[in-house]
Amino acid sequence: MTVTSNMPSTTNNSSNSKLQARPLHVVFIHLDLGIGGAEQLVLQLATASAALGHKIDLVTTRCEPNHCFAAVKPGGALHHTLHVWGQWIPANIAGYGQAACSTVRLLYLAYRVARKKSPDVIVLDVLPTPLAFLTSTNAALLFYCHFPDKLLTRTQNPSKLSRLYRSLMDAVEERSMQSADVCVVNSLFTRRTVLTTFTKLRTAWPELPVVYPALDTSSLDSAISNVANDKTAKGQKVVFVSLNRFERKKNLGLLLEAAAWLRQNHPKLPAPTIIIAGGYDVKNVENVQYRAELGQLADELQVPTEFVHSISDAKRAELLQTATAVIYTPANEHFGIVPLEAMYAGTPVVAVNSGGPTETVRDGTTGFLCQPSAAGFGKALSTLMQNPAQTVRMGQAARKHVQDTFGEDRLQQEWKQVLEDALVRGRARMAARGNYHLARTIIYCLEAILTLLVCLLLTWLLRQLGLVEPSESIWGTVRRAVVRGDEL
Numbered sequence: 001m002t003v004t005s006n007m008p009s010t011t012n013n014s015s016n017s018k019l020q021a022r023p024l025h026v027v028f029i030h031l032d033l034g035i036g037g038a039e040q041l042v043l044q045l046a047t048a049s050a051a052l053g054h055k056i057d058l059v060t061t062r063c064e065p066n067h068c069f070a071a072v073k074p075g076g077a078l079h080h081t082l083h084v085w086g087q088w089i090p091a092n093i094a095g096y097g098q099a100a101c102s103t104v105r106l107l108y109l110a111y112r113v114a115r116k117k118s119p120d121v122i123v124l125d126v127l128p129t130p131l132a133f134l135t136s137t138n139a140a141l142l143f144y145c146h147f148p149d150k151l152l153t154r155t156q157n158p159s160k161l162s163r164l165y166r167s168l169m170d171a172v173e174e175r176s177m178q179s180a181d182v183c184v185v186n187s188l189f190t191r192r193t194v195l196t197t198f199t200k201l202r203t204a205w206p207e208l209p210v211v212y213p214a215l216d217t218s219s220l221d222s223a224i225s226n227v228a229n230d231k232t233a234k235g236q237k238v239v240f241v242s243l244n245r246f247e248r249k250k251n252l253g254l255l256l257e258a259a260a261w262l263r264q265n266h267p268k269l270p271a272p273t274i275i276i277a278g279g280y281d282v283k284n285v286e287n288v289q290y291r292a293e294l295g296q297l298a299d300e301l302q303v304p305t306e307f308v309h310s311i312s313d314a315k316r317a318e319l320l321q322t323a324t325a326v327i328y329t330p331a332n333e334h335f336g337i338v339p340l341e342a343m344y345a346g347t348p349v350v351a352v353n354s355g356g357p358t359e360t361v362r363d364g365t366t367g368f369l370c371q372p373s374a375a376g377f378g379k380a381l382s383t384l385m386q387n388p389a390q391t392v393r394m395g396q397a398a399r400k401h402v403q404d405t406f407g408e409d410r411l412q413q414e415w416k417q418v419l420e421d422a423l424v425r426g427r428a429r430m431a432a433r434g435n436y437h438l439a440r441t442i443i444y445c446l447e448a449i450l451t452l453l454v455c456l457l458l459t460w461l462l463r464q465l466g467l468v469e470p471s472e473s474i475w476g477t478v479r480r481a482v483v484r485g486d487e488l
Helices: 014-019 037-051 098-116 160-177 188-197 227-233 253-265 285-301 313-322 338-344 374-386 388-405 408-433 438-465 474-484
Strands: 025-029 055-060 082-084 121-125 140-145 182-185 239-243 273-278 305-309 325-328 349-352 367-370
Touching: 025 037, 025 098, 037 055, 037 121, 037 140, 037 408, 055 098, 121 408, 140 408, 182 188, 182 408, 239 253, 239 313, 239 338, 253 273, 253 285, 253 325, 253 374, 273 313, 285 305, 313 338, 325 338, 325 374, 338 349, 338 388, 349 374, 367 374, 374 388
Parallel strands: 025 055, 025 121, 055 082, 121 140, 140 182, 239 273, 239 325, 273 305, 325 349, 349 367
Antiparallel strands: none
16 A cells, blocks of 8 residues: 655755754644544654644643543653643533534634644644634644544534534635645545645645554564564454444444344354443543443343453553454444554454445455454354464464554654655745734734723623712722822
């Protein structure tokens, strides 16, 4: 597989060389630094930026020490770069308006960055909404698109008001993406989806460059040793592992259905051990509800299942290595980092034949790509159980495949090129617009409005306390104090 990049090269541009004469200040804005593929990718890009000698800052509205990656936990390699702002802004209002609240939270982060920071490059992912606001700062703007939010937030039988609301949010998303100096995607599948979904982007970005995530092997290497011998030694114990967040779109129940199919169609095979593990946030309603639904489904299908919540890096590495196969059930996944982790651990992957896994898993060589049905996955599981030697060979081929194709050095070099292109295009955009800084003007206007509101509130409070006359205001009190030299 060849990593695709369609970004025009600027390495021979003299102005680009001058821009790279000093380390850059790169600010990453991410809504919620929890546990997931998008969060892992942001931390990879931040680490790559630091390795290139740049100063970095990570800005987010939430990062819980017990629900985040080790790199941003206290004492982690990136913790000193972390800034958590806007925790007071709700994620939703009584379960509604999540997209609108996310937009407000991101706009607040953008405001704080524009007011307090002076970056050379601002990197945004997931939602592009703040880009239009940030175009008038002195920073180049880079948007990393994991997948169109338009396709992630869909409800059954939406009302007219709901459809109007989503139409507005979708239009803002498409228009905002065009404000980026550089826009990249995480897979060929995502590129096709973006250009099909947002037709207006075909003019601004006819060929979106693909920058595949890399695999962070640091936490895996300490737990993984002599993979081939370990796979052979555990031959009689069959363990199928699912590693994903407890979200309905991950379709984790498919593994339970496949295990039930396996028992019905191959009764002579020993019952495998089923482990479903992954990110679980007690504050996330969907996580709690879906976990309960999976437990009920396992009982109905009579499939003994071990559920593991929010596992540590060490436990994750252990599961990846000790599994007979890692089962990856999401359909049309944007990229999917779990298959890479599994293959690096020397473990075959059984995944849905759609989305990102079609670009990472080699069907029949490093695992199997199947239709998302109990029979489709069940047949792949039975093949692995009945052919342990083939399972070992697949694991060995999988590890080599990841080492050759998805290394961190590759990501670092591609990211360096992307940053350089963003700088060149950002400088060209700023030169064309002149020296008028709309964003700063907006900031100062907002601060003036806020000051006025505070003064009105103080006037009301002082009137209620009887410290000023009903016809007086805080302005008159301050003016008299200044003239007389009195203290308020």
